[in-house]
Amino acid sequence: MTTAGKVIKCKAAVLWEQKKPFSIEEVEVAPPKAKEVRIKILATGICRTDDHVVEGMWPSKFPVIVGHEAVGIVESIGEGVTTVKPGMRTSNHKFEITSQRKQHN
Numbered sequence: 001m002t003t004a005g006k007v008i009k010c011k012a013a014v015l016w017e018q019k020k021p022f023s024i025e026e027v028e029v030a031p032p033k034a035k036e037v038r039i040k041i042l043a044t045g046i047c048r049t050d051d052h053v054v055e056g057m058w059p060s061k062f063p064v065i066v067g068h069e070a071v072g073i074v075e076s077i078g079e080g081v082t083t084v085k086p087g088m089r090t091s092n093h094k095f096e097i098t099s100q101r102k103q104h105n
């Protein structure tokens with residue numbers, strides 16, 4: 001079953017405020033827009049940069065999902081994406097989470 005073009009639900013460690021514990025929640029992730037890629041994250045960690053967000057040393061909008069140093073598989077691509085294809089493995093320090101939204105219960 002393909003998930004391309006559909007909103008998907010994922011578990012994420014959401015940080016609602018600086019210096020507070022993470023909250024493990026289900027979030028919805030929209031399909032990628034033009035020039036965006038949606039990646040199925042296989043593994044990630046919390047790096048020093050993320051810790052700066054957690055500790056409030058780096059301004060950030062909340063809620064936020066940190067963990068930009070990840071490895072995963074390209075799940076789907078938005079219009080105009082030509083450098084990767086669904087199914088490719090990828091890792092990057094520059095993941096930018098742009099299309100997530102908190103699920104409303």
Ligand SMILES: [Zn+2]
Pocket residue numbers: 047048049050068069093
């Ligand atoms: Zn980092």
